[in-house]
Amino acid sequence: MEQRTAAAGLDELTDFLVRLTGLLLRSSGEGAQAIEPAVVGCARALGGGASLLLVPDAAVLTVTAGGGTRTVTVRGFPEVFRLDQVVALKPLLADVEEGRVGVAEAGRRLTRIETAPAPYRWWLKFLGIVLFSLGFAPLMQATWYEVGSTAVLAALAAALAVAADRLPRLARVLPLVVSTAVSVVALEVFARDPAHGGPVLLMLPALFFFVPGDYLSAATAELAAGLITTGAIRLVYAVFLLVQLYLGVLLGVFATGNSTRGLFDVVAEPDMPRWALFLGWFVFSAGTVLAFAIPRRLYWPLLALVYVTVGVQSLFTKLVGEAGGTFVAAAVLSAAATVLARGRHRPPRLVLMLPGFFTLTVGSLGMRGLTTLAGGHVIEGFRDLMKLITIVTAIAVGMVFGAALTFTRTAASAQAPGSPTRSNGERGTPHGQEEKT
Structure with missing residues (x-):
């Protein structure tokens, strides 16, 4: 049975979405169409809201939660050289959007994806x-x-x-x-x-x-x-x-x-x-x-x-x-x-x-x-x-x-x-x- 998570605070939600947006930007060499739906969907599932203004190497991210708002400029050069990270990110996004994990656990899993060594020497x-x-x-x-x-x-x-x-x-x-x-x-x-x-x-x-x-x-x-x-x-x-x-x-x-x-x-x-x-x-x-x-x-x-x-x-x-x-x-x-x-x-x-x-x-x-x-x-x-x-x-x-x-x-x-x-x-x-x- 699906377990809904508690709404995230503004600071921790912003931190997670900034890192998520950065990873999505850096893996968007083949197009940026899926970035906004992924970020907005995660924000909504975690009890907040988000909007994005995108260019290929940057995004202006606005996060709302708990009555507060924060705007952050995220930069990430678009490329496709670590597709193992793209593969690992998909189940994390699904778990977040389905309410299976909270922002703290999502942040830890995102850290593991970001810091994982390349699969091949x-x-x-x-x-x-x-x-x-x-x-x-x-x-x-x-x-x-x-x-x-x-x-x-x-x-x-x-x-x-x-x-x-x-x-x-x-x-x-x-x-x-x-x-x-x-x-x-x-x-x-x-x-x-x-x-x-x-x-x-x-x-x-x-x-x-x-x-x-x-x-x-x-x-x-x-x-x-x-x-x-x-x-x-x-x-x-x-x-x-x-x-x-x-x-x-x-x-x-x-x-x-x-x-x-x-x-x-x-x-x-x-x-x-x-x-x-x-x-x-x-x-x-x-x-x-x-x-x-x-x-x-x-x-x-x-x-x-x-x-x-x-x-x-x-x-x-x-x-x-x-x-x-x-x-x-x-x-x-x-x-x-x-x-x-x-x-x-x-x-x-x-x-x-x-x-x-x-x-x-x-x-x-x-x-x-x-x-x-x-x-x-x-x-x-x-x-x-x-x-x-x-x-x-x-x-x-x-x-x-x-x-x-x-x-x-x-x-x-x-x-x-x-x-x-x-x-x-x-x-x-x-x-x-x-x-x-």
Whole structure:
């Protein structure tokens, strides 16, 4: 039988909601749509009230309880690099909203979530980024040469990403540093023979972990959901990250003495068998679990959703074209994740969607378009950029559509912090800050 808890005092309720909002902000790289319902629902369940004014990296939180009011500015850089915390937070939110725990116990459990060590050591994160890139490589070019070059370039990118966890100054410019290093090695070692494909196609799998395709889609989804300020700011930030990667590639070209005309976009003749392409998603899903600190027990459901997304996209692309196939795949993924996330012991929706979302590969189009333009191939470059806009919109609208088809009032508590549509932990500071006003 459900046991209702006593109403919390203003001070302890404010402290809990500030910390909760900070954690939700820091895990909102994939969208901020679920932050306000979670915070407001917890405040109401604990006998108080709350309202939020959100931007991607901050929230103005107003808490009312016992006849008093307090307003606090909470800051937290949006990212998705500790999904184990997202998984652990879901049952806590359910217990609070169902009146099973009071504010003191909720605060203690939140502290355990905030202070829990990462589930995987640094070398497993390194391995995860490499596997993540290797699984993605055949989507660029289905050649063994692409896989071999990706193994080397991804190891370089992963080493820099792991180092950035301990070097805040490197973390601030990580996309630029990684893309420059990958560009130099790719041009000097792997891109000497046009028969192996375009240089950018050889670089992209190693850079995929840093490409902000998820931010682009999240921004579009937020705009579609009416979060204009949040969506617009996130969109600008995603473009900024994309430009950093693009500039890094150009710096690599200049450092090696090559011409930008060499940034052609030609696909090599495929030589990989179909079974290798099929098994690549096993590698990709394993890399996603390790790179984003997802609990190991979720590997098989995530892998199933990856194959569902790939299968739906492939089928409907043949029937209605690339944009239509992407829209249907995004809608199916969103609907499936919404349904599967229902229930307090089910994985959060964000975690269920993330690997499947990456298979839609939207971010690489922006990089290919910019670098192709830089190489003087104007028509091909603009074609990629126009495709980027189309695919981003198809993904975002498909995810909103899929969620709308399956969303119910009771599903709100099943949603995890964040929303459809990785970002890495190196993009911002690791801890939020709070300011009382």
